[in-house]
Amino acid sequence: MTKQLPKVDVVLVGFGWTGAIYAEKLTAAGMEVLALERGPWRDTPTDFATTFAQDELRYYWRHGMFQEASQSTVTFRNNGAQTALPMRHWGSFLPGNGVGGSGVHWNGQTYRFLPSDFVAKSHNEERYGPLPEGMTVQDYGVTYDELEPHFDYFEKICGISGTAGNLRGDIREGGNPFEGPRSDDYPNPPMQMTFSQDRFEASARDMGLNPFPVPSANMSRAYVNPLGMQLAPCTYCGFCEKHGCGNYSKSSPQTTIIPVLMKRENFTLRTDSEVLSVEKSPDDTRTTGVTYVDTSGEEFFQPAEVVVLCAYPLENARLMLLSDIGTPYDPQTGEGVVGKNYCYQVMSGATVFYDEEYTNGFVGAGALGMAVDEYNGDNFDHSGLGFIGGGYIACYTTNARPIESHPVPEGVPGWGSEWKQSVRANFLKTTNVGVHGASMAHRSNYLDLDPTYTDRHGRPLLRMTYDFTLNDRRLTAHLTPVAEEIARGMGGREVNVAERKGSYDSMPYQTTHNTGGTIMGTDPQMSVCNRYCQSWDLHNLFVAGAGLFPQNAGYNPTGTVAALAYWSVAAIIDQYMADPGPLVQA
Amino acid sequence: MKRLALITALCGASLVPAEAQELASSEVERGRYLTQAGDCKACHTDIDNDGIPFAGGRALKTPFGTIYSANLTPDDETGLGRWSREDFYNALNEGIDDEGRHLYPAMPYPYFTLMTRQQTDAIFAYLQSLEPVHVEEEENDLPFPLNIRMSVSGWKLLFFEDEEFVTDPDRSEAWNRGRFLVDGPLHCGGCHTGKNILGASKDDEYLRGGTLENWFAPNIRGGENGGIAHWSEDDIFEFLKYGRAKHTAPMQRMGEVVSISTQFLEGKDLRSVATYLKTLDDTARASEEAPETARMEAGEGLYFDNCAACHVADASGVPYFFAPLSTSNKLHAKDPSTAIRVILGGARAQPTETIPSMLAMPPFAWKLTDAQIADLLTYLRNTGDRQSGAVSAEAVAEMREYLAEEY
Numbered sequence: 002m003t004k005q006l007p008k009v010d011v012v013l014v015g016f017g018w019t020g021a022i023y024a025e026k027l028t029a030a031g032m033e034v035l036a037l038e039r040g041p042w043r044d045t046p047t048d049f050a051t052t053f054a055q056d057e058l059r060y061y062w063r064h065g066m067f068q069e070a071s072q073s074t075v076t077f078r079n080n081g082a083q084t085a086l087p088m089r090h091w092g093s094f095l096p097g098n099g100v101g102g103s104g105v106h107w108n109g110q111t112y113r114f115l116p117s118d119f120v121a122k123s124h125n126e127e128r129y130g131p132l133p134e135g136m137t138v139q140d141y142g143v144t145y146d147e148l149e150p151h152f153d154y155f156e157k158i159c160g161i162s163g164t165a166g167n168l169r170g171d172i173r174e175g176g177n178p179f180e181g182p183r184s185d186d187y188p189n190p191p192m193q194m195t196f197s198q199d200r201f202e203a204s205a206r207d208m209g210l211n212p213f214p215v216p217s218a219n220m221s222r223a224y225v226n227p228l229g230m231q232l233a234p235c236t237y238c239g240f241c242e243k244h245g246c247g248n249y250s251k252s253s254p255q256t257t258i259i260p261v262l263m264k265r266e267n268f269t270l271r272t273d274s275e276v277l278s279v280e281k282s283p284d285d286t287r288t289t290g291v292t293y294v295d296t297s298g299e300e301f302f303q304p305a306e307v308v309v310l311c312a313y314p315l316e317n318a319r320l321m322l323l324s325d326i327g328t329p330y331d332p333q334t335g336e337g338v339v340g341k342n343y344c345y346q347v348m349s350g351a352t353v354f355y356d357e358e359y360t361n362g363f364v365g366a367g368a369l370g371m372a373v374d375e376y377n378g379d380n381f382d383h384s385g386l387g388f389i390g391g392g393y394i395a396c397y398t399t400n401a402r403p404i405e406s407h408p409v410p411e412g413v414p415g416w417g418s419e420w421k422q423s424v425r426a427n428f429l430k431t432t433n434v435g436v437h438g439a440s441m442a443h444r445s446n447y448l449d450l451d452p453t454y455t456d457r458h459g460r461p462l463l464r465m466t467y468d469f470t471l472n473d474r475r476l477t478a479h480l481t482p483v484a485e486e487i488a489r490g491m492g493g494r495e496v497n498v499a500e501r502k503g504s505y506d507s508m509p510y511q512t513t514h515n516t517g518g519t520i521m522g523t524d525p526q527m528s529v530c531n532r533y534c535q536s537w538d539l540h541n542l543f544v545a546g547a548g549l550f551p552q553n554a555g556y557n558p559t560g561t562v563a564a565l566a567y568w569s570v571a572a573i574i575d576q577y578m579a580d581p582g583p584l585v586q587a
Numbered sequence: 588m589k590r591l592a593l594i595t596a597l598c599g600a601s602l603v604p605a606e607a608q609e610l611a612s613s614e615v616e617r618g619r620y621l622t623q624a625g626d627c628k629a630c631h632t633d634i635d636n637d638g639i640p641f642a643g644g645r646a647l648k649t650p651f652g653t654i655y656s657a658n659l660t661p662d663d664e665t666g667l668g669r670w671s672r673e674d675f676y677n678a679l680n681e682g683i684d685d686e687g688r689h690l691y692p693a694m695p696y697p698y699f700t701l702m703t704r705q706q707t708d709a710i711f712a713y714l715q716s717l718e719p720v721h722v723e724e725e726e727n728d729l730p731f732p733l734n735i736r737m738s739v740s741g742w743k744l745l746f747f748e749d750e751e752f753v754t755d756p757d758r759s760e761a762w763n764r765g766r767f768l769v770d771g772p773l774h775c776g777g778c779h780t781g782k783n784i785l786g787a788s789k790d791d792e793y794l795r796g797g798t799l800e801n802w803f804a805p806n807i808r809g810g811e812n813g814g815i816a817h818w819s820e821d822d823i824f825e826f827l828k829y830g831r832a833k834h835t836a837p838m839q840r841m842g843e844v845v846s847i848s849t850q851f852l853e854g855k856d857l858r859s860v861a862t863y864l865k866t867l868d869d870t871a872r873a874s875e876e877a878p879e880t881a882r883m884e885a886g887e888g889l890y891f892d893n894c895a896a897c898h899v900a901d902a903s904g905v906p907y908f909f910a911p912l913s914t915s916n917k918l919h920a921k922d923p924s925t926a927i928r929v930i931l932g933g934a935r936a937q938p939t940e941t942i943p944s945m946l947a948m949p950p951f952a953w954k955l956t957d958a959q960i961a962d963l964l965t966y967l968r969n970t971g972d973r974q975s976g977a978v979s980a981e982a983v984a985e986m987r988e989y990l991a992e993e994y
Contacts (some may be wrong), residue, residue: 044947045947046933046947046948047949050950051896051897051949051955052892052893052949053949054895148632223905223906223907225907225942228943229942229943229944230940230943230944231831231907231942231944231946232906232948233897233905233908233909234905238896247896247949248896248897249908249944249946256944260943260944260945261943262939264938264943482650488697554667
């Protein structure tokens with residue numbers, strides 16, 4: 002028997018970055034907000050205290066902060082001809098669990114997408130002609146200029162360390178000359194670079210490129226954000242990705258927003274509460290609330306005026322499919338929208354090995370790096386190249402952790418004493434130049450409900466059908482040699498190139514930048530949400546997160562995820578509350 | 588019915604007219620301010636059990652036993668509902684309740700006695716405006732003869748003086764206001780002044796630091812050789828108002844004081860407190876003997892591995908975030924209780940309206956042995972300009988045991 006609870010103004014499904022952002026703005030506007038989080042409470046001193054946080058065994062190998070695959074996972078296949086099988090151990094990507102979500106174990110690389118990324122279809126078609134058959138790239142329906150104030154605010158909430166490249170149209174030395182115009186500088190100066198970045202910078206400049214410091218949510222100095230939250234200087238301990246920060250040096254929902262929220266009387270958080278479905282009114286025009294289950298197995302119906310899906314993109318798509326909201330995407334006909342345009346990233350790189358010089362990769366931070374953007378988005382002429390999009394090329398000093406990181410040159414066996422000797426010889430003397438490539442949507446890559454496998458509540462798992470496309474392969478073939486050239490200019494003994502070849506493999510870790518499935522756009526026949534991230538089907542249902550991206554840009558997603566959340570919540574407060582209904586007429 | 592309306596009506600018809608020609612609502616407002624300054628809510632709310640504000644029931648552990656705080660809401664049976672202004676004045680001024688019984692000096696009437704009748708009337712008016720709450724009183728847990736309230740009269744005979752605040756005409760208005768606040772409503776000496784064996788403040792220990800419930804409240808004299816001689820008036824103001832200062836942040840008991848009381852006080856008053864504290868000189872402390880080199884080396888290694896990430900390799904800290912340890916008055920205190928306790932149990936900077944972050948230091952009890960903590964503290968207390976003496980492993984063991992029993 003489902004227990005009925007008293008109604009709230011807004012219920013948030015999931016409590017990571019976007020949940021915290023919506024909750025902060027909605028409660029400040031006076032609304033009664035309830036957040037339901039599937040996982041447990043987490044905060045800095047109790048869960049990842051300094052000198053405890055750097056536990057690689059617990060947090061990475063045993064997945065201390067990730068979704069437990071035994072409770073919920075996805076099934077995977079490369080194409081529609083295969084049978085998808087459940088991922089029983091996370092590999093390629095690591096969905097977060099618990100308060101703060103993936104925002105706790107991210108690296109802190111906080112980019113803004115390029116202005117052209119938001120109009121990928123119209124911009125590329127205008128410049129290069131019609132997109133190829135099967136490529137389902139679309140415009141976001143919202144522009145960079147509209148999102149700019151929200152990017153700016155999020156950067157101040159996080160205390161991003163960086164150098165502005167385009168301040169109100171003024172191109173500035175040392176920043177990224179390709180970025181969209183910024184209304185303000187970064188709140189903090191860039192991080193302290195190390196030997197590797199200095200070499201990367203020199204090599205890139207020799208090639209005529211414009212290297213710039215990666216915008217970082219790891220603090221370059223002590224900082225107090227607009228909500229009064231204190232962020233302490235980063236110690237460059239190198240345990241960011243897959244770990245929580247014990248020094249209050251990495252921006253996470255915990256360090257930037259949540260303590261402010263927990264003091265507000267109109268905010269409630271219920272942890273260990275997993276939403277099973279979003280409920281609809283009999284006439285299918287509104288959501289009435291959500292049904293969730295607690296740790297005792299008891300089910301509750303939580304009514305709300307507005308529901309916002311703030312879970313990880315994969316779970317948001319699954320919840321919509323399970324709740325029968327919108328039409329599921331059909332790759333055969335190209336019709337339907339939920340699960341459409343699942344995208345990811347295309348990564349490759351080159352490792353530099355030095356003989357004498359020490360790179361000391363353990364002195365790192367999640368977003369400690371230098372990057373070049375000449376080969377990203379539409380920053381270069383794609384005429385005759387046969388692909389659109391691109392990626393940034395960067396040299397990070399991060400994640401050189403002892404269990405995970407064993408860079409050895411080519412030809413060294415994968416185990417045994419020779420391998421051990423080589424690890425010892427090279428561990429402190431390597432660095433990497435990586436390509437972080439975009440993923441353009443294709444008709445054959447999508448999400449739907451698995452016909453066979455279910456979770457512990459008996460609900461179908463999400464099925465992921467994904468492989469690299471021709472666009473991806475050409476993109477990586479074009480960019481990887483540039484990364485190699487930069488790497489060769491960095492003065493090492495030898496360079497190993499890791500090209501992106503073959504089919505996508507779901508096991509080796511790549512990035513947790515899963516996008517699409519609940520995409521936004523300008524046309525209800527082509528997208529799940531309108532430009533305000535509002536469901537085309539149920540006007541009081543909003544969706545947050547990278548699932549909104551119609552395709553993935555060549556950047557890390559968090560900056561854009563946050564800007565879209567601030568943009569959407571502003572529309573709820575300023576427009577929707579005064580006159581509830583569709584904010585865009587279909 | 589809200590009590591406020593009733594009181595307002597009664598005040599108008601009161602047989603004892605207020606001394607000043609003020610409206611009742613402004614009296615209530617003045618009373619609210621003084622109540623806040625006196626931090627009354629902290630003791631008179633069962634904070635540990637999410638109790639109703641001012642409804643009492645908080646267990647106060649004294650060296651003599653446990654005392655439960657009284658209900659200050661205007662409930663007729665269990666609160667101040669039937670009290671008169673006179674009764675209330677007597678309680679604050681002389682430590683005598685409405686039935687003529689002596690109050691235990693855990694209630695800081697030795698400080699509150701400095702307040703005028705007008706001021707205690709205002710506090711009473713404010714308390715009477717609260718929603719009455721009926722609560723069953725907890726029996727105090729005190730051994731004989733202290734459970735006989737008459738024993739308090741002996742104590743008072745020895746240590747209590749009913750006095751009014753006397754302005755020093757040679758000092759500035761701010762200094763006088765500061766001294767009144769510190770010695771009166773804020774009752775800083777309650778924690779920061781050393782106590783004698785019977786729990787009375789020792790005059791010659793005035794604000795030189797005191798130990799209460801195994802916390803050492805540090806020396807807060809701000810003049811030459813004082814515990815906070817290196818703090819500016821601005822530092823003191825920021826600490827009390829924002830809960831963050833260059834040197835440290837309020838934690839635990841003092842955190843409560845800042846969160847409930849001082850952050851809401853007027854800037855002018857807090858600056859007066861700073862002005863006054865800055866005039867209190869102290870005698871120079873004798874330097875202690877330098878500890879053994881082996882202990883210093885062990886301590887340095889422990890510091891680097893466990894503490895340097897936040898407090899920086901040279902212990903200079905991150906001002907406003909993580910305390911600079913080289914100048915910490917808690918760390919260099921004669922009594923290292925607070926420092927031991929913080930390492931064992933961790934500490935959390937008090938969130939305030941201005942700075943809501945809750946920077947916390949994690950506990951190290953699970954990780955460091957008694958000897959390691961003793962070495963670490965010995966190292967920290969004897970680096971830099973100051974030789975503050977060694978800390979013994981036994982002192983850490985005692986605190987560990989105390990914490991295990993109490994928490």
